[in-house]
Amino acid sequence: MTQAKEEKLNEEEIKEKFTEFRMLQQQIEQINEHLEQLNQQNIELEISINAVRELEKTPLHNEILAPIASGIFFKAELKDNIKLVVNVGSDVTVERTIPEVVALLLLQQRELTQKISEASAMLQDLFDQYRRQWQNASFSPCARARGDLYG
Numbered sequence: 001m002t003q004a005k006e007e008k009l010n011e012e013e014i015k016e017k018f019t020e021f022r023m024l025q026q027q028i029e030q031i032n033e034h035l036e037q038l039n040q041q042n043i044e045l046e047i048s049i050n051a052v053r054e055l056e057k058t059p060l061h062n063e064i065l066a067p068i069a070s071g072i073f074f075k076a077e078l079k080d081n082i083k084l085v086v087n088v089g090s091d092v093t094v095e096r097t098i099p100e101v102v103a104l105l106l107l108q109q110r111e112l113t114q115k116i117s118e119a120s121a122m123l124q125d126l127f128d129q130y131r132r133q134w135q136n137a138s139f140s141p142c143a144r145a146r147g148d149l150y151g
Contacts (some may be wrong), residue, residue, distance in 0.1 A: 017133070024130045031126065035119045038112060045109045049102060056098045072075055 058064065058081055065073040083095045086104070096104070 020133060021130070024126060024133070028126045028130065029122045030124065031119055035116065035123060038116045038119060042109065042112050042116065045105055045112065049105045049109070052084070052098055052101050052105065055084075 055078075056063075060076055060078055060081060062078050062131055064076055064078050066076040067073050081098070084101050085093045085095045086101060087093050
C-alpha cells in the first residue's frame with residue numbers, strides 16, 4: 001500500500017473517531033443537563049416537604065403568604081392546617097392530610113433519587129467509554145506514547 005493510501009485511511013479513521021467523540025460528548029452533555037434538572041426537582045421537593053411540615057405547625061388564623069404565580073403572593077388567613085388540596089391529574093383535586101401529602105412527596109423524592117442514580121451511572125459509563133476511546137484512538141497522546149500512532 002502506498003503512503004498516500006495509508007494517510008488517506010488514517011485521515012478517514014481520525015474523522016470517524018472524531019465523529020464518535022462528538023456523539024459521545026453530546027450524549028454526556030444531554031445526560032448532564034438531565035441530571036441537573038433532576039437535582040433541581042429534588043431540591044424543590046425538599047423545599048415542598050419542609051413547607052408542608054411547617055404549615056402543620058402554623059397556628060390557625062395566622063396570616064400567611066399564598067403563591068398565585070412564580071414570585072407573586074397574596075396575604076391569606078390559614079383556616080385549615082390539617083388538610084391540603086392536591087392535584088391528582090387531569091385537573092382533579094382531592095383533599096389529603098398533611099402526613100399523606102408528606103408521604104406522597106417522600107415517595108416522589110425516592111423515585112427521583114432512583115432516577116438520579118440511574119442517570120449518574122449512565123453518565124459515568126459514557127465518561128468511561130469516552131476515556132477508553134480516547135486512549136485507544138490513534139491520534140491521542142496515549143497512543144502516541146505507546147508508539148502506535150498509525151495502528
